[in-house]
Amino acid sequence: MALAHAILAALINAPCSGYDLAKRFDGSVGFFWSASHQQIYRELSKLEDQGWISCQTILQAGRPDKKLYSVTDLGEQQLKKWIAQPCEPTPIKDDLLVKIFAARVASKETILAEIEQHQKAHLEKLSTYENLKQHYFRNPQKLSQPEQFQYLTLLNGISYEKHWLAWCDGVIELLKGNGEQEIGFGD
Amino acid sequence: MALAHAILAALINAPCSGYDLAKRFDGSVGFFWSASHQQIYRELSKLEDQGWISCQTILQAGRPDKKLYSVTDLGEQQLKKWIAQPCEPTPIKDDLLVKIFAARVASKETILAEIEQHQKAHLEKLSTYENLKQHYFRNPQKLSQPEQFQYLTLLNGISYEKHWLAWCDGVIELLKGNGEQEIGFGD
DNA sequence: TCTGCCATGTAAGTTGTTACATGATTAT
DNA sequence: ATAATCATGTAACAACTTACATGGCAGA
Numbered sequence: 261m262a263l264a265h266a267i268l269a270a271l272i273n274a275p276c277s278g279y280d281l282a283k284r285f286d287g288s289v290g291f292f293w294s295a296s297h298q299q300i301y302r303e304l305s306k307l308e309d310q311g312w313i314s315c316q317t318i319l320q321a322g323r324p325d326k327k328l329y330s331v332t333d334l335g336e337q338q339l340k341k342w343i344a345q346p347c348e349p350t351p352i353k354d355d356l357l358v359k360i361f362a363a364r365v366a367s368k369e370t371i372l373a374e375i376e377q378h379q380k381a382h383l384e385k386l387s388t389y390e391n392l393k394q395h396y397f398r399n400p401q402k403l404s405q406p407e408q409f410q411y412l413t414l415l416n417g418i419s420y421e422k423h424w425l426a427w428c429d430g431v432i433e434l435l436k437g438n439g440e441q442e443i444g445f446g447d
Numbered sequence: 448m449a450l451a452h453a454i455l456a457a458l459i460n461a462p463c464s465g466y467d468l469a470k471r472f473d474g475s476v477g478f479f480w481s482a483s484h485q486q487i488y489r490e491l492s493k494l495e496d497q498g499w500i501s502c503q504t505i506l507q508a509g510r511p512d513k514k515l516y517s518v519t520d521l522g523e524q525q526l527k528k529w530i531a532q533p534c535e536p537t538p539i540k541d542d543l544l545v546k547i548f549a550a551r552v553a554s555k556e557t558i559l560a561e562i563e564q565h566q567k568a569h570l571e572k573l574s575t576y577e578n579l580k581q582h583y584f585r586n587p588q589k590l591s592q593p594e595q596f597q598y599l600t601l602l603n604g605i606s607y608e609k610h611w612l613a614w615c616d617g618v619i620e621l622l623k624g625n626g627e628q629e630i631g632f633g634d
Numbered sequence: 635t636c637t638g639c640c641a642t643g644t645a646a647g648t649t650g651t652t653a654c655a656t657g658a659t660t661a662t
Numbered sequence: 663a664t665a666a667t668c669a670t671g672t673a674a675c676a677a678c679t680t681a682c683a684t685g686g687c688a689g690a
Contacts, residue, residue: 262542263677269549279641292544299678301643322687324641336552343553346561347542349568349611355449355534357479357603362456363596365523366530374533381536409550412621416544416614423610424536427603434599450649466669486650488671509659511669 261342263303264312266293268331268339271313273406275330278304288410291389291417304329312338360431372435379428386421389414448529450490451499453480455518455526458500460593462517465491475597478576478604491516499525547618559622566615573608576601 270281270289281304282297284290295303304327307313312335316328331339356378363371397403397411457468457476468491469484471477482490491514494500499522503515518526543565550558584590584598 261676262540262545265549266545269545272549272552277641278643289548290538292539292541292548294538294540296679297641298643298680302677305643320640323639324686326641339549340552343546343549343561344557346564347546349543349565349572350541351477351481352479352604352607353449353481354479354537356536357600358449358453358456359530359534360596360603361476361479361600362452362459362526362530364593365459365527370531374530377533378536385536406551408621409547412614412618413544413548415617416547417539419610419614420539423606427606430602431599434595448648464669465671483651484669485652485671489649492671507668510667511658513669 262293263295263299264307265339265342266295267300267303267307268312268335271329272331272336272339273410275328277318277326277328279326281329288392288414291413307335311335368435372432375428375431375435379425379432382421382424382428386418386425389418389421393418449480450482450486451494452526452529453482454487454490454494455499455522458516459518459523459526460597462515464513464515466513468516475579475601478600494522498522555622559619562615562618562622566612566619569608569611569615573605573612576605576608580605 266285266289267281270276270284276284278297278301281289281300282295285293285295285300304313304315308315308329311332313329314332316330318326318328320326356374359366359374360371392414397407397414400408400411403411453472453476454468457463457471463471465484465488468476468487469482472480472482472487491500491502495502495516498519500516501519503517505513505515507513543561546553546561547558579601584594584601587595587598590598
């Protein structure tokens with residue numbers, strides 16, 4: 261059910277179309293939820309049927325019509341209700357860690373290359389996040405309440421990428437060394 | 448396809464039954480992949496049909512027969528192949544962050560209670576991981592290669608829980624304060 | 635001319651969740 | 663007695679992925 265609520269959360273900040281939503285799920289909302297455009301369109305239909313969101317068709321000159329969705333009172337109530345009921349931390353599911361766990365069937369070089377790829381990807385994500393922080397959250401003390409909460413999700417993303425980077429560093433050091441040094445990171 | 452490979456990774460370390468696998472996915476393998484027993488049994492049938500694993504029925508006195516699965520040569524090849532092809536970092540999907548993002552529709556108390564719940568859960572996980580580290584990985588220098596890789600997944604889990612704990616601390620401080628202080632964590 | 639953006643969807647297949655189902659043994 | 667553990671599954675449903683499908687406009 262969380263995709264529905266992630267969409268509500270996004271729409272409550274600013275009503276928009278399915279297309280726009282898909283882009284947001286690739287950007288800011290993507291810090292904590294990912295979804296393809298197919299999922300989004302399907303869920304939007306369902307949410308409209310349930311009356312949690314309403315839709316207004318906007319005619320545009322020279323480009324396709326767009327459907328502007330906004331959260332209804334019922335929708336906001338449901339979101340509030342969902343937030344109030346406790347949830348569990350998300351269980352981890354990570355391909356890279358499966359690979360590491362089974363790394364003995366592969367060569368050191370294969371593993372090293374993969375880790376370096378991931379390190380690069382995490383570094384890029386981190387840099388994107390840091391840029392957003394610089395541009396939009398320069399003065400954390402002066403943020404409005406909604407902005408403050410969004411800022412917190414960004415900080416989570418930054419912390420998450422740093423956690424991965426530190427771990428990748430450690431793995432690389434270990435693999436590049438000859439097994440003589442300690443694996444001391446993570447403390 | 449990653450569930451299949453997670454199962455192969457688990458079986459290659461030690462052949463076992465579906466029931467045992469389910470328990471491992473609730474323990475050590477659970478650091479990086481989660482799956483229910485229904486998924487596991489379904490996937491085991493499929494893997495056996497494909498010839499990636501083989502099965503030997505063990506008759507037991509006083510308890511149900513068990514099926515002991517082990518990875519075939521073909522299975523190991525497939526695992527190796529999968530490890531060699533690059534994968535992307537797992538996109539984040541986290542209920543709690545959706546809640547924070549939309550936190551303005553809820554009360555401070557609701558959010559605070561939820562964060563504290565999560566902090567507790569992460570603390571418990573961390574303590575479980577630290578215990579495993581103490582018991583099984585006392586001398587990281589002396590580990591065999593397969594053990595070293597398993598140790599790396601454990602260290603990842605530890606680092607992950609610490610990342611969450613630090614973030615929860617920050618959020619709690621912010622919510623308990625009056626908005627006068629900085630949100631300075633995450634750096 | 636070709637790529638990318640805008641904007642919306644359908645269809646098929648895989649994966650994951652929840653509930654149901656059985657039945658003996660062991661510990662409280 | 664009752665609950666927990668061992669051990670295996672089926673069935674229905676929900677969620678997610680991948681591929682297909684359309685079609686105009688803007689810029690290189």
